[in-house]
Amino acid sequence: MANDNLNIQNNQVIEMERKKKLSNLLYSQKIAPYFFVLPFLLSFAIFFAYPVFSTVVMSFQEVLPGQVTFIGLENYKDLWNPTFLKSLKNSTVYTALTLCVLIPIPLLLAVFLNSKIMVAKNFFRSIIFIPALTSVVVAGIIFRLIFGGQEGALLNSIIGIFGFEPKAWLNNAGLSMFALVILATWKWMGINLLYFLAGLQNIPRELYEAADVDGASTWKKFTNVTVPLLKPITIYVFTISIYGGYSMFAESYMLYGNNNSPNDMGLTIVGYLYRNGIEQNNLGFGSAVGITLLVLTFVITLVQLSLSGMFKKEE
Incomplete structure (x- = not known):
């Protein structure tokens, strides 16, 4: 009986020591950061790194039902x-046309909505942002009716x-x-507007007050204060707009009702990927299209960031 009690006490001590070591491990300053980063690393590996690696491999193969052949x-x-x-x-x-529209217009609207003289700011912000909450499918169908070729179509x-x-x-x-x-302007104007509004609200009011003291005009304040301090936001919006432009597919598909527009005038790179990889079940060729698109957007983004000075060291 005494031996049994002793064994129970020993097991309890061992269990307490194990829990203490585990607690020390979890609260360790060296180990804890890895636990916080681990969910991101796992999601990145599972949902991005592995699919990209598989797509790269598949782009060098001919993938048929039950048969995979390496074709270089x-x-x-x-x-x-x-x-x-x-x-x-x-x-x-x-992409080029949407950049010309979805960068300057949201910026100007954000400046107006952020000004002191603007009334009903929240109302106009809500009105502009509502299209972003609309499904692309619904928006595409509505715009197909608006831009119909019939005489009675709205436009x-x-x-x-x-x-x-x-x-x-x-x-x-x-x-x-x-x-x-x-369609892109109507759908995504509100998103870019919110980005610029967030950037404008982080600009100190003292800078505008100092510009007023110096007698700066509204245009001077916009070009010498607002635009330079919004540069990080502008570069971010520019970058995501490039990606959004080259990855556009659903808008064109819904506007035409299918992926086969007249003379392929609405065919995009992602639409071409969908046509070959999904509709024609040519996954190897579709993978090559996807990797080409990935490299293209990556190179364009690097060039854009380089030209904007994002890689320059601050002095």
């Missing part, structure tokens, strides 16, 4: 065809008031790109 660079050689170049051109033009009805003939908006390359840019 054949997928990348076949990639440079007129259809891919058309999708690359469409994505590049779309044709509006231009008809001014004596213009109805237009087949989605059957003309220039007009269809205009429709896509309008």
